[in-house]
Amino acid sequence: MSGGVTPVPLTVRTTTGAGAGFGAQHSDMLENQLIHVPGLKVVVPSTAADAKGLLLSSIFDDDPCVFIEMSSLYFTVRDEVPDGDYRVPLGSARVAREGSDLTLITYGKQVQDCVALADRLAGEGISLEVIDLRTLQPLDTDTIFTSVAKTRRAVVVHEAVTRGGFGAELSAQIHSELFGELAGPVGRVGGANTPVPYASSLEQAFLPTSRIEPAVRALLG
Numbered sequence: 001m002s003g004g005v006t007p008v009p010l011t012v013r014t015t016t017g018a019g020a021g022f023g024a025q026h027s028d029m030l031e032n033q034l035i036h037v038p039g040l041k042v043v044v045p046s047t048a049a050d051a052k053g054l055l056l057s058s059i060f061d062d063d064p065c066v067f068i069e070m071s072s073l074y075f076t077v078r079d080e081v082p083d084g085d086y087r088v089p090l091g092s093a094r095v096a097r098e099g100s101d102l103t104l105i106t107y108g109k110q111v112q113d114c115v116a117l118a119d120r121l122a123g124e125g126i127s128l129e130v131i132d133l134r135t136l137q138p139l140d141t142d143t144i145f146t147s148v149a150k151t152r153r154a155v156v157v158h159e160a161v162t163r164g165g166f167g168a169e170l171s172a173q174i175h176s177e178l179f180g181e182l183a184g185p186v187g188r189v190g191g192a193n194t195p196v197p198y199a200s201s202l203e204q205a206f207l208p209t210s211r212i213e214p215a216v217r218a219l220l221g
Contacts, residue, residue, distance in 0.1 A: 007062035013055070017070035017109060017159060018203055024195035026071070027203075029160035034066050035137050035169070041065040041090060042136040046111035048079035050134060053088030061090060070108040070159070077112065091138035095147070099129035102153040102216060105144060105170060107133040110157045113209050117216070126220065136166060144170070145177050155187035155215050157208060162190030187215045 018027040034042045041063050045051040051069065058065035096111055097118050104114040111132045118128035129147050133140065148154045154174055156167035167188040174186050192206045 008064045009060070009062050010064045011055070011058045011061075011067055012065070013067045013069070015069045015071045015074075017072055018191070018196045018207055019072035019109065020075065021198070021200060021203065022071065023198040027196035029068075029158070029191070031068060031136055031158075032160060032164060032166045032169075035166060039063060041138065042068065043090065043134070044068045044070070044108045044136060045134065046073070046077075046096075046108055046132050048077060048081050049086075050088055050094075050132075052081050053086050054090065054134060056085065057087045057090050060087075065090075068108070072109050073112075076109075088134065090135045091140055092135070093131055093133045093140035093143040095129065095143070096132040097128065097130040099127040099151065101127045101151055102155065102220060103129045103131060103144075103147045103151045104155055104157055104212070104216070105131045105133065105147075106157040107136065108159065110159055110208065110212075113212060114157055117212055121213070121216070126216075128216065141173065141177075144174065148174055148178055149181055152181060152183040153219050154182075155189060155212070155219060157189045157212055159191050159208060161193050162188055163193055165190045184219050184221075187219050189215045 031042055043054050043058055045054050058067050097115050106114050114130045118130055131147055156170045158167055171186040189208045189211050196206055197203050
């Protein structure tokens with residue numbers, strides 16, 4: 001509101017996400033509601049190294065940042081973390097795995113799911129590229145568009161409920177930019193349209209993990 005004259009160097013660190021048995025009070029993803037706020041930066045790391053680098057960048061940024069840690073990653077991922085003042089720029093996605101047939105666009109815990117699927121399907125000759133967004137706002141559209149222009153197919157994967165999720169925004173942007181180059185519509189895979197359940201078996205059914213491969217195969221024909 002001040003036109004950049006008054007900075008708001010505030011970072012809010014929070015945790016959420018299903019798969020750790022905490023139920024709906026602690027597991028529902030809310031990133032899409034945050035992204036809708038102009039001027040607010042939204043960060044979702046997928047690795048320990050990125051968590052450090054992105055958190056430091058958020059803390060030293062002049063804009064308010066919400067730093068979302070997915071609780072299931074606390075128990076499943078171990079990485080080497082650089083010492084010292086290590087920073088990952090906000091608004092810079094990474095190619096977690098290179099491929100040529102289809103682009104999986106994702107963030108947080110689902111990066112691990114998508115890379116695992118890409119590794120497995122490579123045995124069938126299916127080449128999947130995985131884009132880890134890292135930050136949802138600012139969004140690295142250059143990396144997204146470059147990848148999808150190469151593969152001509154894309155599936156957006158996120159843990160949040162599919163309806164009204166961030167995947168819809170990404171799909172709209174990709175269709176608007178690359179409509180004439182796409183070999184098919186952008187797919188969307190997300191959580192089931194329910195609150196996150198407490199029961200472990202139901203919680204696993206809520207997660208999008210098992211629905212990624214069918215979406216990929218459907219788009220590849």
